[in-house]
Amino acid sequence: MRFYEYESKELFARHGLPLGQRAVAESADQARQAAADIGGSVVLKSQVLSGGRMKAGAVKFADTPDEAAAHFDAIMPIVVNGQNARSVLVESKSPIAKEYYVGITWDGRRKLPVLIFSDMGGIDIEEVAETHPEHVSKTHISTILPFSPRVAKEAIGAVGVTGSELNRLTPIISTLVEIFLHYDLTLAEINPLAQLENGKFIVLDGHVDMEAEARDKHKALLDDLGIQPEETRQARPPTDFEIKGAQVDASDHRGVAGNVVGFDGNLGLVIGAGGGSLTLFDAVRKHGGKPANYCEIGGNPSVKKAKELTKLILSKPGVEKIAVMMNVVSNTRVDIVARAVIKGCIESGRDPAETIAIFRIPGSWEDEGFKILKKYNVEFCDRSVSMYEAAGRAVAKMS
């Protein structure tokens, strides 16, 4: 879950990292006031959940409060990679001598956090790693030993930085690692970490991602920062349809019937589980079908929950039929899903036999499930029909 820059910086400030004077503006007047309070030249940056702000023109410099107010109005409407700006961060502009990069992320292969440091900051780190590998160090961090600043020192020294720079950078980087570990982050990045002309260091831009699974654990921090539990912070904001899908899933703790994502097509998908859904979505598209949605059923949800999911999908404009498909199931009961989708059709005023293009869920309790489907004349198939073929049968029924 990505933090806005101003949230990342608030977190950094709480832990004593050096930051410039700054304020969040939600109107041109607030931007003007912030610039006046800070004094001198300021930088205005769009608060948006995406990189590439500079290129999009969503970062501007102002020498006067009036100029800051004008820039606010120019920045707010700019959409960066599909994301709207929430506000504008107004920050003092400082004279910079040198820029560094520091970031901590996970190395999935080594299964450890990795500290990445470079004395060529301010630009894309992956580019630096390719063109100037000797200027980038990667240092792994233990998750069971207490953190020790020697890790930071080694990372800094590895690119040839020494002297007072090394001694001034060590506590900053150590603090960033501690923040990363303490808050279960998946990314903690400062780029650039700038050295001012007076020798001091300052965080110019920062970016933090928190593991979604750790949100409950760090609820106090998220509450303080004003991050609401329903904010998904995905690559694009959720639609009403997707928000309703999440509500269906949250209505009952048993099993999963959610992770609904809307698409433009006419074939509603009631599919599962994690891997099965990915496989089936691909299969429908390969047959030339147009999915209306993605979703995941798994872990044996209640009849009510799966029924509500079916009704939600049927209520989506343009949905003509639904395909109910899963891999051979281990935990989810076939009869429960069969009952749920039939009820969902009936309560939506649709004929199950007409509406359910195909039902392909083999596995536990399949005989009971198939009996129910037969009674309502729903076309179903057992494990002798592949997931791919079942998807093809559904697509063939679409106009």
Next chain:
Amino acid sequence: MSILIDKDTTFIIQGITGREAVNMTRECLNYGSKVVGGVTPGRAGREIYGVPVFDCVRDITKRMKVNGAVVSVPPKFTRDAVFEAIENGIETIVIVTERIPRQEVAQMVELANLRGARIIGPNCLGIITPGQCKMGGVGGPADDTRKAYSSGPVGIMSRSGGMTTEIANTLTAAGLGQSTAVSIGGDAIIGSSYAEIMPLFEADPETKAIAIYSEPGGRMEAELAEWVRENNSRLPVVAFMAGRFMDEMPGMRFGHAGTIVEGKADTTAEKIERMREAGIAVAERIEDIPALIKERLAEAA
């Protein structure tokens, strides 16, 4: 032969009195697995389908040799349960629980590496050696498990628990049994990746080929490709890659916690290329896997 588990494997279930764990215990027993004990703090003295329940792992390990543990406790308590299993000398630990923050998984893996234990999962359905032992929920009820799995020459590794069984079922229908199937888990950080399990299959004379199920996200497929090439593996590998639609949807998470396209290396296109370069066959459909394996087995013979 097989890998990781066989007919003599003994294991315990941590969190045995939970609703899902009770069912899992029954079905593992029905399949013939040796479930020798269960742990739920404060519930010592109970029995679950004849399996005695204890307060701690040590109460069992001080009495007998235990090979494995299935951990099915809520995410908040998983690290403690896994540490307990590791520190009491258990060698193979299957973590069923999902939604564990990856730092805690990393801590479990780091300790397991220090102590010489192996972790499978988290967010997985476990391991099965058909006809001998089922350790975890893989395959579901024992009767359904017998329908899908049969004994034979193909090793399976899958990032999806459900697709482990779908692939086994497809292989069984085509007359290809399985040596051992491992549901490795769907998280960004897991105890054992494809490349880390490959040496076990490579050393198992009964295993003649490998089928894997894979998804966008992570570097595990590239790591497998490297392993296969560097070790000049004797085993033909056939992979199925799901989630191809995700290549066009960077930043969106689908399916499993670790299934997200953040960079080019996460895409299915890139992974397929890496695997094909290493001689791994990539099946377009699940039902194409048996023929691809048979072709390669015939070439080898």
